[in-house]
Amino acid sequence: MEPINLSTKADATPNAQRGKLLVAGALGLAFWYLIYIQLEPFSFFFAYSLLGLEKGSHLGEAIQFFVYDTPKVMLLLTLIVFVIGMVRSFFTQERTRKYLAGKRETSGNVMAALLGIVTPFCSCSAVPLFIGFVQAGVPLGVTFSFLVAAPMVNEIALVLLYGLLGWKVAALYLGTGLLIAMVSGWVIGRLKLEHWIEDWVQELRAGEAIVMEEKLTWTDRVTRGREAVRDIVGKVWIYVVAGIGVGAAIHGYVPEEFMATIMGKDAWWSVPAAVIVGIPMYSNAAGIVPVVEALLGKGAALGTVLAFMMSVIALSLPEMVILRKVLKPKLIAVFIAVVGMGILFTGYLFNLVI
Amino acid sequence: MEIKVCGPGCASCEQAQKTVEAALVAKGIEATVTKVTDFQEIAQLGIFSTPAVVIDGEVKCVGRAPQQKEVEAWLG
Numbered sequence: 001m002e003p004i005n006l007s008t009k010a011d012a013t014p015n016a017q018r019g020k021l022l023v024a025g026a027l028g029l030a031f032w033y034l035i036y037i038q039l040e041p042f043s044f045f046f047a048y049s050l051l052g053l054e055k056g057s058h059l060g061e062a063i064q065f066f067v068y069d070t071p072k073v074m075l076l077l078t079l080i081v082f083v084i085g086m087v088r089s090f091f092t093q094e095r096t097r098k099y100l101a102g103k104r105e106t107s108g109n110v111m112a113a114l115l116g117i118v119t120p121f122c123s124c125s126a127v128p129l130f131i132g133f134v135q136a137g138v139p140l141g142v143t144f145s146f147l148v149a150a151p152m153v154n155e156i157a158l159v160l161l162y163g164l165l166g167w168k169v170a171a172l173y174l175g176t177g178l179l180i181a182m183v184s185g186w187v188i189g190r191l192k193l194e195h196w197i198e199d200w201v202q203e204l205r206a207g208e209a210i211v212m213e214e215k216l217t218w219t220d221r222v223t224r225g226r227e228a229v230r231d232i233v234g235k236v237w238i239y240v241v242a243g244i245g246v247g248a249a250i251h252g253y254v255p256e257e258f259m260a261t262i263m264g265k266d267a268w269w270s271v272p273a274a275v276i277v278g279i280p281m282y283s284n285a286a287g288i289v290p291v292v293e294a295l296l297g298k299g300a301a302l303g304t305v306l307a308f309m310m311s312v313i314a315l316s317l318p319e320m321v322i323l324r325k326v327l328k329p330k331l332i333a334v335f336i337a338v339v340g341m342g343i344l345f346t347g348y349l350f351n352l353v354i
Numbered sequence: 355m356e357i358k359v360c361g362p363g364c365a366s367c368e369q370a371q372k373t374v375e376a377a378l379v380a381k382g383i384e385a386t387v388t389k390v391t392d393f394q395e396i397a398q399l400g401i402f403s404t405p406a407v408v409i410d411g412e413v414k415c416v417g418r419a420p421q422q423k424e425v426e427a428w429l430g
Contacts, residue, residue: 093403093417120417124364125404127393132402204397227421322362325393 018218036075043068062252069244069290073163077240077286078233080159085228088120089221093129100146101136105189108142113181116149123151123319130326134201141189147323148339149181152314156236160289165296172350173306180310180342187338196331239287250294260299270304271347275340278311285313302354307347315339355385355429356411360396361404363389370405370419377425385429 046067047053053060096119100112121129126147133143153174162170216224263270292305320332327335359374361367371389378385390396399408403417407425414420414428 097402120403122364122366124362124367125417127362128396128402128404131393131397135397135402200394204394223421 021218021222032075032079036072039072039075040068058252060252062248065251066244066248069164069247070241073160073240073244073290074233074237076159076163077156077236078229080155081232082225082229084118084155085225085232086221087118088228089216089224091115091119093119093121093125093132096146097129097132097136097138100133100138100142103138103142105139105141106186108139109145109182109185109189112138112142112145112185113149113153113178116146116181117153117155117178119146119150121150123316124322126319127322127325130323131201131204134197135204139189140194140197141185141187143185144188144335145181145185148184148314149178151316151319152181152310153177154285154313156232157285157289157309157313160240160286161292164289164293169302169306172302173309176306176346176349177310177314180314180339180346184335184338184342188334191334193331193334196328196334198326198328201326236286240290243287243290247290247294250291251297254294254298257299263295263300263304265301265303265351267304270301271307271344271351274304274308274347275311275315275343278308279315279336279340280317281312285309288312301351303347303350303352306350307343310343310346311340314343355383355409357385357387358390358399358408359387360390360399360401360406360408362391362393364404366419367405370407373420373422374407374425377422377429380422381426381429383429 043064047060047064048055051060051063053063096115100108100115103111130143130147133146134140158170158174161173261267263274288309292309295305296302315336320336323332323335357374357378359367359371361370371387374387378387390399396404396406399406399413401408401413401416405419406416407414407420407428409428415424
């Protein structure tokens with residue numbers, strides 16, 4: 001099998017145009033940064049000077065939190081969605097599939113989990129993607145590593161965690177999310193469950209469309225980034241604002257350490273409860289993170305909260321319903337069980353270590 | 355001209371459908387636009403990521419909703 005080039009092809013952008021893009025990018029970034037560093041002082045000015053609220057009061061804290069966090073998160077979100085939109089123009093599902101088809105298990109699980117982050121994917125695309133992987137001979141376990149990583153390691157969740165809770169929590173989320181995807185896929189591969197794929201998928205004689213490889217210039221990639229911002233930020237901003245609103249209310253009004261009793265380290269049952277409660281809940285990553293931040297601020301344990309968040313975004317009921325078209329119920333049950341165990345383990349681990 | 359828009363019917367598939375129709379109106383071209391929602395049928399076309407746009411048997415784009423300008427260029 002010939003090696004498939006996952007990197008970009010010869011770039012056709014003229015030098016002058018590339019220079020213009022670089023200058024525009026640098027200016028944009030500088031402008032972005034200038035606004036970003038003004039947000040915190042502005043929120044204090046707004047809540048305590050302009051509205052004249054008392055420092056330390058419930059309403060004052062809630063409003064200052066909201067006025068600071070909303071623009072901060074929106075700015076971070078816009079930047080990262082733009083960058084990811086550009087990065088994703090280098091990766092397509094077609095290339096990822098061809099690349100994984102030549103992989104063995106184990107190294108395949110690792111690659112699939114990593115590609116799961118950067119390959120464009122939406123949950124309704126899971127079924128065609130699954131069929132494509134099976135037809136291309138990608139091992140079942142490797143396919144699952146991809147299917148777990150793609151929703152679990154979410155760039156929006158990552159940037160929100162970074163913005164609201166710092167880089168350590170964001171790194172923990174990224175690392176454990178990848179690890180769960182790799183290990184769950186590997187375990188499912190070891191279980192040899194190929195016979196639990198719906199028969200029609202294996203019998204299907206799929207066509208082989210000749211898809212024209214697009215030649216993208218840097219201008220095109222910037223356009224893809226801008227489209228991503230318009231699509232994604234345009235869709236999720238309302239969840240972000242609502243999430244931060246809930247977060248602000250918790251921040252201002254729920255007493256410190258309130259969550260410690262039900263979601264703290266000493267409540268051993270809270271981790272499995274968080275995972276189970278998270279499965280039927282289906283939220284955008286953008287909406288769940290501000291709530292996570294507020295819960296943590298009130299004494300909930302990090303492991304429990306991460307487990308809850310991962311369960312909400314990685315194990316979603318609507319996706320299971322879609323996957324039912326290609327997987328027999330037993331395989332879906334195994335999928336939920338294996339990933340759920342991974343999340344559970346992560347939750348306990350963090351509660352133990354931190 | 356025969357156009358197929360493939361996708362199970364999520365938001366981005368709807369988007370692709372609308373874009374194609376808008377492009378047809380803008381160019382003043384008559385064409386039959388078929389929605390392909392069956393996964394089996396989609397796979398038989400050799401398409402494994404959605405949404406996808408097929409014009410006269412030629413797969414023009416997969417895995418994303420195209421921009422109207424692009425569709426207009428495909429229509430010729």
